[in-house]
Amino acid sequence: MPLDHNPDKKDFKVVGHVKTRPDGVDKVTGRAKFGADMFAPGMLHAKILRSPHAHARIKSIDTSKAEALPGVKAVVTAADFPDNPDLLANEELVNIRYNVMARGKVLYDGHAVAAVAAVNPRVARQALKLIEVDYEVLPHVVDVELAMAPGAPILHEDLRTNGEGDEPTNVARTIEIGHGDIDAGFKEADFIVERTFTAGAAHQGYIEPHACLANVSGDGSGEIWCCTQGHFMVRDFCAQICGMEVSKLRVTASEIGGGFGGKTTIFIEPVALALSRKTGRPVKLVMTRDEVFRATGPTASSSTHIKMGCTKDGVITAAYAELHYQGGAFPGAPSDMGAMTAFACYQPKAVKALGWDVVTNRPKQAAYRAPGAPMAAFAVESVVSELAAKIGMDPIDFRLKNAATSGSRSSYGPTYSDIGLVETLEAAKAHPNYSIPLGPNQGRGVASGFWFNFGGQTAVSLNVNIDGSVALSVGTPDIGGSRASMCAMAAEELGIPYENVQTIIADTGSLGYNDVTDGSRVTFASGLATIEAARNAKKVLCARAAKIWGIPEDAVKWEDGCAIPAGPNAGEFPPLSIKELAAQAGETGGPIAGHYEISADGAGPSFATHIVDAEVDRETGRITILRYLIVQDAGKAVSPTYVEGQMQGGAVQGIGWALNEEYIYNDKGLLENPGFLDYRIPVASDLPMIDTQIVEVPNPGHPYGVRGVGETSIVPPLGAVANAVAAATGTRPQELPVSPPRLLKLMKDQPLAAE
Amino acid sequence: MRFESPATVAEAVTLLNEATGTVYPMAGGTDLLVRLRSGFVEPDLIVDLKRIDALHMIVQEADGLRVGAAVPSAELNEHADALAGWPGVCEATGLIGSTQVQGRCTMVGNLCNASPAADSVPALVAAGAIARVVGPNGTRDVPVEEIPTAPGRTSLKKGEIIESVLLPTKPAHSGEAYLRFIPRTEMDIAVVGVGISLTLDDSGICTDARVGLGAVAATVLLVEDAAKALIGTKVDDAALDALAAACSAAASPINDKRGTIEFRVEIAGTLARRAAKIALARAQQN
Amino acid sequence: MAKVVLWGSLSRLADGRKEFDIDAPDIGRMLAALGSEAPKLKPILDKGVTVSIDGTLYRLDRFKTIDPDSEVFILPKMAGG
Amino acid sequence: MTHSHVTTTINGDTVDYLCDAEETLLDVLRDRLGMTGAKEGCGTGDCGACTVEMDGRIVCSCLVLGAEADGRSIRTIEGMAKGEELHPLQRHFLEGAALQCGICTPGILVAARALLEKNPNPSETEIRYWLAGNLCRCTGYDKIIRAVQNAAAEMRGESNAA
Incomplete structure (x- = not known):
């Protein structure tokens, strides 16, 4: 069935008016079951032994003393995850297995080397101390530039840049994006700004540590309960790593206590599975916060060189970027996404962006909200504001003059369809926040941001119950209220009250494959599939009415929750409501359902513009955020308050990254701040209210015009905060986070430059 | 591990003195339990002091206010006499951790934890507080600055605990204040902490002052x-400059995840100047 | 005949060619044709790329139709958070 | 290993349990009593997800030993609603989208209730500082603060509470 693209639909009854969410009461009463909240009879507790070194060869592991400790039921090491052909054919999965349990070498502080299952956590902890690992410590590297330098310690002897060449290297991939004559573009420029920026590695910082409960039965079939952004991914990865048939493993997604991209891969699940298989008992494995910081994905850290030029009347003529991203111990730093997104808000005639994906002795980076984009945008938006200041133009006007528009060529190549950047810039400029007078040591910063948004594999099943209410099964974990949006879209299509739809996250045994909840895809893709599943159900409902009335199926249509004759020639019949049809489903052909399976594409990019007012304490370098405004294009906001929440949450994560969050390593390559005390995410008293304005430029790729909203909001804040600090102090932060010691030093080294 | 909750100070001292292995007294437990959970310490015995009624007292004595070892920060910050007489100490104690931690943590625990960055200690040092130490050999009074000897180490001997701290009554025209620097607004460990107490004569000349400096050396200075x-x-600008210079000069910090040497040295002076102004304003009102 | 444009560094594997004119009805057949015209691209294409048709990104759908006058870009495999 | 026998009151009910000396109150609540409303986000008192009330003061239950609860009175998220009737804070959190993932929500609700029982009319700044020990990574706090303000207004009997 072709999608009924109707982005101009305005007369929504449910969509856009969602108030409360179906999982809400359980979450405010403590009943909701998260990853660590599941218990099984006879359950064992597992703990993981982790490397105390940044880089070391494992000469031997002796687990005999641990195994002899009373209460210890099993110990596993890399030897318990043997090779199998399916696994070896998949390079990414081989790396995931290596990340899950070190083999041969440990590659970072916190890399898992062994795990224990015991009768209680205390015994498991004791057992870890009895495992003897003989390490040969190797030179390490944690800095991206040092890792790229000749003579750097090499992590993987077999790694070659883009798979080519003879020399071992830490540069896994390079990428180039661009078009136009870059040299000619710079020749046309009247002003050129060229600067290098760095951004530290930020952690996703979800409050719920990774947790799972695995249970393998004597017949080799298994179950996992875990907090994840994608339980189908967990099933497939675990099955392949543990050499199981996919159908023998069933994974249930618990409620998830935040992910932001950090739960789009696996860390502990295969370990619990292997321990359960070895012991024949359920095994629960919960990470400590220390483990979360040391051994799960932070984002890449970056070193970015930007050169941009513009004419004196404000036209950007050339834009050039070099992005060095380190993504930890395995390839995958999103420098390609950085290169593609860097200039995506603008339309320079000539653009060139080069990206490097570099491995270092740090935990493997995991996706984090618009992966790769925020650090690139930080650098570009800093330079854009500096150019605007140089030619004496208002920073929003300068952006408007160069803004990407519908029909313009994107910096990453393709031509944009309907996009809403200009609308966000105009709304930001007109917002009262943009004209509030500033006091001494205060500055206002502007920045825009872009994210692609994605679709992906999606399966949805909708069942009409005996009373006419609807049970909707989706396969994408609800990370921030998506069940409410699904209920709303199903109710909208069926013409029934929101309260009559219940949405569950089905386990992997109950529904077709679904990609992880990522790329801001759920409201778009699961929503799209939900709408189509509802339409399929309506077809069945209409067919039943046709049977009952004894008229052709195409003589029945669906309106306001009822089947009605399609026209005067169809005959005179009173409407049959969903409730009436559901009640006689058994006698009219069996249960009534609608399904939809799709590889959804066409998510439609999203843009945002942020304005921040900041005050700097010139004597201490401390920055206070006074005011913050987000203007973002949501296409169509299904649940406006949740859209606002996504925007606010993303912005505050960006503020944290800009001000204080970073991974701090000592000279041994060990992480110095693996806890919330010194990995400083914003607390309530650090912030003002976060003002929001939703712009709706419908996405032509979605029946209701919906765009993803989850990720774009973390893209502008780094640049916006840096621009506000530059405006307040006259010095430009080039190193994030711009923590107080850094800013104080910066103000001393470069006192009050003119900008 | 054994856990004991004695009802009297004498019982606590006996337990601590007679135990073998690693022994910790516990007041609020907000540091000890973190170290216990991380495996950093493996005690054989923890002696909980919170069941000892005598340690929960805040008592006005002839020469000052006596605060028991088990009084949590939140309680101290609800005590009118404490707030009126020792605003700097209350400020400092009220900055330890979150609201949740405030309900548990104690000034004495903070002191015995012997962290150079402990918030309440510079304020106690500035206030001239006296710790009352009880042990198997009786009772002694010790100036608080003599309690910590190095990070995590104190001058207490086996079996000894601090039973209470005396905040000495100040002369008229006295004021005190505590300021710390942290990157966020809450939830951080002090990068620098400064406690200042000063007394003026009738003409506004400073006759007495004490300055405690935290997180810039191995112990609070x-x-x-x-x-x-x-x-x-008269605590004028020149005096404040000299104060800032003296504080910066006294600072001998380290580079760590919380701050650089350069930053801490400078901020020690900056905060001292700011704290002195607050203390001065308070002294002028008293 | 649709114009298919490679991302910058991919053209190194196509002997410097950035653009190809390919007559193919859908994404899958377009990628197959591209792979046979520039065999060094094939391993990259097989590992997965994102295809933009007239500005809309397709990460998966091999049967998405390509009109003769469509603007097609080959972009790196993408993932979100 | 010596076990302590503890008798305590949880949400008004007398509860007995045995626990190891090193078990925290959070461990006891979750693992021994099956009360999983309090969450462990850090285990070091830095995130507030395990917040419960003990003798009228909020504490991080990860920083209280199970044995210490003997004779105390504990209040947890599980006791906040009266049957089906939600506490005004719970209702305003729900209606105001003050939760996204929901993992920090129980701790924040318990902390906010204690605030409003102590101070029925807190300022925005007072709410923000009171809740500074409750980390939320999803919301940016805006809607949490507003929900507390709205619940406070309703509890004060102000009719224009949103």
Whole structure:
């Protein structure tokens, strides 16, 4: 069935008016079951032994003393995850297995080397101390530039840049994006700004540590309960790593206590599975916060060189970027996404962006909200504001003059369809926040941001119950209220009250494959599939009415929750409501359902513009955020308050990254701040209210015009905060986070430059 | 591990003195339990002091206010006499951790934890507080600055606990204040902490001052040069400059995840100047 | 005949060619044709790329139709958070 | 290993349990009593997800030993609603989208209730500082603060509470 693209639909009854969410009461009463909240009879507790070194060869592991400790039921090491052909054919999965349990070498502080299952956590902890690992410590590297330098310690002897060449290297991939004559573009420029920026590695910082409960039965079939952004991914990865048939493993997604991209891969699940298989008992494995910081994905850290030029009347003529991203111990730093997104808000005639994906002795980076984009945008938006200041133009006007528009060529190549950047810039400029007078040591910063948004594999099943209410099964974990949006879209299509739809996250045994909840895809893709599943159900409902009335199926249509004759020639019949049809489903052909399976594409990019007012304490370098405004294009906001929440949450994560969050390593390559005390995410008293304005430029790729909203909001804040600090102090932060010691030093080294 | 909750100080002292292995007294437990959970300490015995009624007292004595070892910060910050007489100590104690931690943590625990960055200690040092130590050999009174001897180490002997702290009554026209620097607004460990107490005569000349400096050396410092910079002045700009210089000079910090040497040295002076202004304003009102 | 444009560094594997004119009805057949015209691209294409048709990104759908006058870009495999 | 026998009151009910000396109150609540409303986000008192009330003061239950609860009175998220009737804070959190993932929500609700029982009319700044020990990574706090303000207004009997 072709999608009924109707982005101009305005007369929504449910969509856009969602108030409360179906999982809400359980979450405010403590009943909701998260990853660590599941218990099984006879359950064992597992703990993981982790490397105390940044880089070391494992000469031997002796687990005999641990195994002899009373209460210890099993110990596993890399030897318990043997090779199998399916696994070896998949390079990414081989790396995931290596990340899950070190083999041969440990590659970072916190890399898992062994795990224990015991009768209680205390015994498991004791057992870890009895495992003897003989390490040969190797030179390490944690800095991206040092890792790229000749003579750097090499992590993987077999790694070659883009798979080519003879020399071992830490540069896994390079990428180039661009078009136009870059040299000619710079020749046309009247002003050129060229600067290098760095951004530290930020952690996703979800409050719920990774947790799972695995249970393998004597017949080799298994179950996992875990907090994840994608339980189908967990099933497939675990099955392949543990050499199981996919159908023998069933994974249930618990409620998830935040992910932001950090739960789009696996860390502990295969370990619990292997321990359960070895012991024949359920095994629960919960990470400590220390483990979360040391051994799960932070984002890449970056070193970015930007050169941009513009004419004196404000036209950007050339834009050039070099992005060095380190993504930890395995390839995958999103420098390609950085290169593609860097200039995506603008339309320079000539653009060139080069990206490097570099491995270092740090935990493997995991996706984090618009992966790769925020650090690139930080650098570009800093330079854009500096150019605007140089030619004496208002920073929003300068952006408007160069803004990407519908029909313009994107910096990453393709031509944009309907996009809403200009609308966000105009709304930001007109917002009262943009004209509030500033006091001494205060500055206002502007920045825009872009994210692609994605679709992906999606399966949805909708069942009409005996009373006419609807049970909707989706396969994408609800990370921030998506069940409410699904209920709303199903109710909208069926013409029934929101309260009559219940949405569950089905386990992997109950529904077709679904990609992880990522790329801001759920409201778009699961929503799209939900709408189509509802339409399929309506077809069945209409067919039943046709049977009952004894008229052709195409003589029945669906309106306001009822089947009605399609026209005067169809005959005179009173409407049959969903409730009436559901009640006689058994006698009219069996249960009534609608399904939809799709590889959804066409998510439609999203843009945002942020304005921040900041005050700097010139004597201490401390920055206070006074005011913050987000203007973002949501296409169509299904649940406006949740859209606002996504925007606010993303912005505050960006503020944290800009001000204080970073991974701090000592000279041994060990992480110095693996806890919330010194990995400083914003607390309530650090912030003002976060003002929001939703712009709706419908996405032509979605029946209701919906765009993803989850990720774009973390893209502008780094640049916006840096621009506000530059405006307040006259010095430009080039190193994030711009923590107080850094800013104080910066103000001393470069006192009050003119900008 | 054994856990005991004695009902009297004497029982606590006996337990601590007679135990073998690693033994910790516990007041609020907000540091000890973190170290216990991380495996950093493996005690054989923890002696909980919170069931000892005598340690929960806040008592006005002839020469000052006596605060028991088990009084949590939140309770101290609800005590009218404490707030009125020792605003700097209350401020400092009220900055330890979150609201949740405030309900548990104690000034004495903070002192015995012997962290150079402990918030309440510079304020206690500035206030001239006296710790009452009880042990198998009786009771002794010790100036608080003599309790910590190195990070995590104290001058207490086996079996000894601090039973209470005396906050000495101040003369008229006295004021005190505590300021710390942290990157966020809450939930951080002090990068620098400064406690200042000063007394003025009727003409507004500073006759006495004490300056405690935290997180800039292995232990909290009592900076006599900083006090001298204020005494005999009207705490004017010149005096404040001299105070800041003395505090910066006294600072011998390290580079760590929380701050650089350069930053801490400078901020020690900056905060001292700011704290002195607050203390001065309070003294002028008293 | 649709114009298919490679991302910058991919053209190194196509002997410097950035653009190809390919007559193919859908994404899958377009990628197959591209792979046979520039065999060094094939391993990259097989590992997965994102295809933009007239500005809309397709990460998966091999049967998405390509009109003769469509603007097609080959972009790196993408993932979100 | 010596076990302590503890008798305590949880949400008004007398509860007995045995626990190891090193078990925290959070461990006891979750693992021994099956009360999983309090969450462990850090285990070091830095995130507030395990917040419960003990003798009228909020504490991080990860920083209280199970044995210490003997004779105390504990209040947890599980006791906040009266049957089906939600506490005004719970209702305003729900209606105001003050939760996204929901993992920090129980701790924040318990902390906010204690605030409003102590101070029925807190300022925005007072709410923000009171809740500074409750980390939320999803919301940016805006809607949490507003929900507390709205619940406070309703509890004060102000009719224009949103």
